[in-house]
Amino acid sequence: MSVVGIDLGAQSTKIGVARNKGIDITVGLIVSRSLVAFGPKSRHLGEGAKTQETSNLKNTVGNLKRLIGRSFNDPDVQVEQEFSAATLCDVDGLAGAEVTYMGKKEKFTATQLVAMYLGKIRDITSKELKLPVTDVTISIPAWFTDVQRRAMIDAGEIAGLNVLRLVNDTTATALGYGITKVDLPEPEEKPRRVMFVDIGHTEYTASIVEFRKGELNVKATAYDRHFGGRNFDLALTEHFANSFKEQFKIDVRTHPKAWSRTVAAAERMKKVLSANQVAPMSIESLMEDVDVRTVVKREELEVMIKPYLDRITVPLEQALAEAKLKPEDIDHIEMVGGTTRVPAIKEAVSKFFGKNLSFTLNQDEAVARGCAFSCAILSPVFRVRDFSVHDIVNYPIEFTWEQSPDIPDEDTSLTVFSRGNVMPSTKILTFYRKHPFDLEARYAKPDLLPGKINPWVGRFSVKGVKADDTGDFMVCKLKARLNLHGILNLESGYYVEDMEVEEPVPEEGEKKDPNAMETDAPNGEGEQPKKTRKVKKQVRKGDLPISTGKFTIDQATKEAWTERENAMYMEDKLVAETDEKKNELESSIYELRDKIDGVYAEFASEEEKEKLRAKLMETEDWLYEDGDDTTKSAYVAKMDEIRFIAGPIIQRYREKVEAERQAILKAQEEEAAKKRAELEAKRKEEEEAKKAEEEAKKAAGDEEMKDAPTNGEAQKDEGEQKQ
Known part of the structure; x- marks a missing residue:
């Protein structure tokens, strides 16, 4: 199972892969142009689209993430037209592109275009890893709204990917920075504050993040969407x-x-x-x-x-103001993104903070690494150091509803998720109702949204509501959640009733030693019953069905887009395989023409040579005329015709080569056996020589012992000498 993080950039995409020894950014796969192009026979995706861009400008679409989740009349989409030679258009209310594909004019939504590109990323990553790729995390700009985030999830599903998390670009960078640090402050200490300045091809984001051991907290994020x-x-x-x-x-x-x-x-x-x-x-x-x-x-x-x-300091000032900090409160300024290499930008940011900048992260790969770490944390197959990521809500979300006729002074709106709230986050909303009711969620400050995105987020209808047996209100509880992706859902609804329950009353001064052993009461008496009291508590009694309406494609449309994507994928695959067979046929013609007068010459009769030459010439003529653009099966058939003639010749050549190889192997084996025999004989000779030497030494020792005098004789001789 793979663990993959995708930094989906407007210009290029980088892919981080979690492996046992860390995160890899595999360069061959992994820096891919974020382009989708359409041709007369197939699509070109990624680098393939880049190579033909100049000759096929009108049918090459880029800046994909700048279009997804937008309506065509959004001013930001019109800005994108300035940077795109392809014609952007309206596709059922969504921004998309009109292209010529397989000879016909077609329109594709941005969601479909992103899905096509993600499919290419899936394939090249799978090829690199030699594993199927399903679970991924994908980076997105922090300014993405609910509808844009949903569209990215949809694109991933159409591409056959399970998006574990959409992670904000600078949050991914912060995770990659913090998870590898071993010197972060302890939880009770002052946090390390880092400003991440990320300027890429199309946008500029500044985030202030506080780090403590095992966690990061995003304190503020500001951006300029048209600065890159x-x-x-x-x-x-x-x-x-x-x-x-x-x-x-x-x-x-x-x-x-x-x-x-x-x-x-x-x-x-x-x-x-x-x-x-x-x-x-x-x-x-x-x-x-x-x-x-x-x-x-x-x-x-x-x-x-x-x-x-002149605009370079604006996001920095906005982020500091939102976090209620001053420039001197920032400990480090980390610069990432290719555009931060511009000297004037580095000089301006350094001057604003009055301190040196940090470049400890790879400016191009930081986001992809963070995404891969995020995926590894969420994946069950990887063990990663515990590290909590607390992002923030960038746009406040409010709920509105119709006033209940039974509660004339009831408020009809509430900001549930305020700007700066921690995300993911869950809130419980309480309503007193006698009938089913509806709610709407919308962004509370539309002026903060990018372009002219509709501030409406969703509509929720709560069913099954009725008065209780006494005609009183039903107490309805609704669980609203901003999930890991930053997407809002009304996850569940239920109703509660006030009921009397008994709970133990703690005795005054009662203190229980947690380490004490429980024993029976003295004198064999049972333990005295605890005092209890009756209290009213809300008890969950049943569920309330909720129907949801949101800015998202319906299931039928998603299935239709998935089916179309699969069909186009198979068409691309067939075209690629056809080109491969055509190239194989062409190279075989040239190779055989060369070898029939070379290495194959002695293995073919003159008649066979002439027959093969004629077939090669005939096939070459066909290849550059009728066979220039035909089917895969036609190329395979032509290749079979050539093999039918060349096969016996090639077989004779291979048999001789194999016979020579076997002869060489046999000679090598005989030589090796001869060397082994010589070594064995030499070893035996050395052993016999050593044995003879040892026997000679032993015999010499015995002779010396035989000639030596005994002790008595030695003493006698000594006495005689003294006399």
């Missing part, structure tokens, strides 16, 4: 467009491909200027066979992007 690397690219591109018009008399604004190539060159130049003071730019045959060249200094770029640099 693409805005700097656009400023450079506009500068080039004006310069080329004046210097080379060409207007790239009128030529989509020329404009796209200029944007790509501007992006490369921006990256070069992050490390160098000057950067050159050159594009061959940009438009009307005109080659363009220019040079830009870093100071010039900073002048172009000054309107954005």
Whole structure:
């Protein structure tokens, strides 16, 4: 079972994978362009879409997460049209794209487009891990609303993924930062406060997070949804467009491909200027066979992007104000996201806080790592250090209802989840009713929402409500929950009744030693009965059915989209397999043509050679004419025809190769046996020599003992010498 975290970026996607020794960001899989493209025979997803983008601009859709969960008339969607060559459109009230697919004009919602892309991420990750991929966590911007979060969950389901958690980008970064730290303060100590500044391709987020051992608490999050690397690219591109018009008399604004190539060159130049003071730019045959060249200094770029640099401190100030903190209260400022490499941005943030910035996290991979950690925490197959994540509510949610005719002074609205409340969170709402009733949930401050998203969240109808036997109110309890994803649900409803229950009365001064052993009462008497009292308590008596209406696709539509996605997936697979068979046939033609006069020459008669050459020529002619675009089975059939002729020749060659291999193996075995015999003989010879030497030494020792005098003889000789 895999544990995967997906950092779904507007420009590119990174994938974190939990393994036994930590989190891997596998580069080959794992940095994939967030693009979906449509062609005459199949779709192109991820890197495949990027390679054909310039030649297929109108049918290549990017910035997917900026479209999901939006209506087409949202001003933010119109902003996205400025950065997209594909035509954005309305699809049953949702933002989507109109493309030409398999020769027909088709419309797909953003949810479907994201599902297509997630399916590609699933496949390349599964191929890398050699395991099926199902459980994932996906990063989203903190400013996503309920409808956007639901749409992302739907996209995951259509792609066959079980989304364990949608995690806010900077919260994922904070988790990756905190879970690996061993020096965090103890729970009773002052927390470590870190400001995470994340500036990516399209947006800028600043979050203040407090860390203690084993937990993180998000205190405030602020953002600028239209501040990112693409805005700097656009400023450079506009500068080039004006310069080329004046210097080379060409207007790239009128030529989509020329404009796209200029944007790509501007992006490369921006990256070069992050490390160098000057950067050159050159594009061959940009438009009307005109080659363009220019040079830009870093100071010039900073002048172009000054309107954005003037906004750099706004999210920082907003986050501090919301957390009721000052710049000096922040212990560390962690910079993540590719755009934070721009020197002017680093300088502005450092100057605002009056301290050095931290770059301890990988700027490109921090979110993906945090997502993978989040997935590992939720997965039953991984053991991870206990670490609690407490995120916050970014938009206050209120419930409204019709006033009960029996309660004329009843309030009809209540803010249940306030901005800054901890998330996930559960609240119990109490109503006194005699009849079924309805509630509506909506965002209390629509002006905080991104674009023009409808503040309405959902409508809930509570059934089964009636007066009790005495004609009095039914006490209704409703459990409202903001779950791990930040999605609101009215999870359950039930009713309670006041009932008298008995509970023990603690005796005054009674203190029980928790370590004392319980014994029987003295003198064999039983334990004295405890005093009790009757109290009124609310007791749950039954459930109340709740029907829900929300901004989400219905089950039938989701099933239809899933079925369509599966059909397109199979079409893509068939096209890929067909191309593979075509390439196999083509390479076989060239390989056999070369080998029939080479390694296969001695294994074929002249008649067989001529027959094979004729078949190869015939097949090659067919391949580049009628067979240029045909079916997989046709290529397989042509390959079988060639194998029918070439097979006996190849078989003879392989038999000789195998015979030579066996001969070599036999010779090697004989040589090895000979060496073993020589070693064995040498060993025996050494053993016999050693044995003979030992026997000689023993014989010499016995001879010395034989010649030596006895003790008595030695004493006699000594006495004679003394006399």
